Amino acid sequence: MSIVCAPQSSAHDWYPKECCSDSDCTAAERVLWDDRGDRTVFVGGYQIPIPRELVARSSPDGRVHICFRVNPGQLYDKPDLQTFCLFLPEQS
Numbered sequence: 001m002s003i004v005c006a007p008q009s010s011a012h013d014w015y016p017k018e019c020c021s022d023s024d025c026t027a028a029e030r031v032l033w034d035d036r037g038d039r040t041v042f043v044g045g046y047q048i049p050i051p052r053e054l055v056a057r058s059s060p061d062g063r064v065h066i067c068f069r070v071n072p073g074q075l076y077d078k079p080d081l082q083t084f085c086l087f088l089p090e091q092s
Helices: none
Strands: 025-027 030-033 039-043 046-050 065-075 078-088
Touching: 039 065, 046 065, 046 078
Parallel strands: none
Antiparallel strands: 025 065, 030 039, 039 046, 065 078
16 A cells, blocks of 8 residues: 655655655655654654654755655554655755
């Protein structure tokens, strides 16, 4: 199963192919950082932990976007989520 892209067709135009494959990217509701610097992105009912080694890219529209896939099966009673790319607004 894949997450459908955000309803803004223009937003999808800038997602790099290596991130999206035309169905894996969407705008996120929010991103939270904990005291250790770990990031969690919230999309729909998903709380997606972001691997530390994943370097965020700059978001052209100033919003948080994530490219991920929900793989069949579960890990530790949670969905198996595979994250490809994360886009964050520029920090000023």
